[in-house]
Amino acid sequence: MEPRHQPTFGWNSCPAEILYLVFKLLYPADLQQLCLVNKTFKTFAEPLLYSTIHFTWQEYHQYYSKLDPPPPITQLLRTLLSRPQLAAYITSLHLDGKAYAIYETRFKLPRIYIPNAELDRPIAFIRRTVPYSDEWIQKLRDGSIDALIALLLSQLPSLRYLYLGRAFTRQSTLIGMVLRSGICEYGTYNNKLPDFRYLREVSFLCRKQRDEACDWKTKNTADVLPLFYLPSLQCMSVSIRNPEVWTWPTDLPVPSKLTFLNLTSIREGQLGEILAVTQNLKTLRWEWYYDAGVADEFVTKTIALDQIASAISHVRDSLTDLTITGNCQPSAAVGDQFQPGLQAVGSLDAMASFNIRRLQIPLAFLVGFAQDTTKRLQDVIPRNIEFLTITDDLAMQNMDYLEDWPLFEWKDDAILELLQSWLKEWTICTPNLRRITLSLCWIDMDEWSPKKRAQLRDLGAESGILLELIDT
Structure with a gap:
């Protein structure tokens, strides 16, 4: 008797719900490979691949450790600026690490530079978005982490979770300006900055000890207070330095869900x-x-x-x-x-x-x-x-x-x-x-x-x- 023919299983004919449940279990590296298989797989894998961004700078350290290369934030920005539809998939951003806690960065802030050949798109976005573009662009050219993270946040309208660890908050003036512009002054800049209306859980952590690479008289209060105006905010961990004069950026916030x-x-x-x-x-x-x-x-x-x-x-x-x-x-x-x-x-x-x-x-x-x-x-x-x-x-x-x-x-x-x-x-x-x-x-x-x-x-x-x- 001839063996009965067994039909082969085809992933391409799998119901969308099944593909989603399977892909949801995969690691980012696997999702990245699936994006290269065909358009169907890419349709399901790409949103999952970009939904959670987790970068760590200097995971393990001793005081005299050599500073590790920075995580691929500039590469991510290059992708988001060239394909802005991908930014809508990002609901979770977690930036952490011990890059602030080693001797090499004790007296000098580390830098992350966007290659000169890739600066045109970021500069064009900044120029058409905010009135403080000159300051932002100059600091971006100088490799300021503050300017870089501000640019990254300005691309993420769908965030629900945000964690900024101590390696990324040693300076935060531009981060604060973007948060204030997007949250407290939404509409002023033709809605080109996100208002972070979906953001529910936020961590904005700064080092406790005096930062010898920064002016200790500079407070971060104005940079973090806009977070209290987030309409969906439920949970927040935040380091707030003590200013001489306490000033809210606008009318008193009412974080009723916090x-x-x-x-x-x-x-x-x-x-x-x-x-x-x-x-x-x-x-x-x-x-x-x-x-x-x-x-x-x-x-x-x-x-x-x-x-x-x-x-x-x-x-x-x-x-x-x-x-x-x-x-x-x-x-x-x-x-x-x-x-x-x-x-x-x-x-x-x-x-x-x-x-x-x-x-x-x-x-x-x-x-x-x-x-x-x-x-x-x-x-x-x-x-x-x-x-x-x-x-x-x-x-x-x-x-x-x-x-x-x-x-x-x-x-x-x-x-x-x-x-x-x-x-x-x-x-x-x-x-x-x-x-x-x-x-x-x-x-x-x-x-x-x-x-x-x-x-x-x-x-x-x-x-x-x-x-x-x-x-x-």
């Missing part, structure tokens, strides 16, 4: 400027930061607890999840090795009436640095709290033991006493409490012995609250 905000660099003196316009915020992450090399009117050694409470009060009803971390750095520029002394003034007592249910916070923000028997956790912890994490952030401040600044004096016995005082009456002052976590990095050899840890567990068992100690 529910998650992660803030770094900005200090408590201007934190309220942001939180005053984020009325629907549910989750806030904020890093209190002091760098002895960047001290100014706002970046001081004083933790102004009253200002912090006042700032957070703007979202007291909507905010349910708050994380505050503390970070203190010596002045590396002059060779300091010890963390400088700090002081906490005022109190967070007003926070007791806020609607916060999940809280992570340094112990020093709750009861100060110096041990004080009059301080009680129940006076400051939000009444609706369910999960509390207490850290020992900033415990190593004043490492050179200056007499004018307090040491961190809270040891295991004192912390246990704080908890005992609170848990005697927790059902009255914090009736929804479920768990307390001590997340401690700086434990002395004679602290938290097995006996003390047992006392902590017993206290939790007696009160019906889960108590845990995590050595981090």
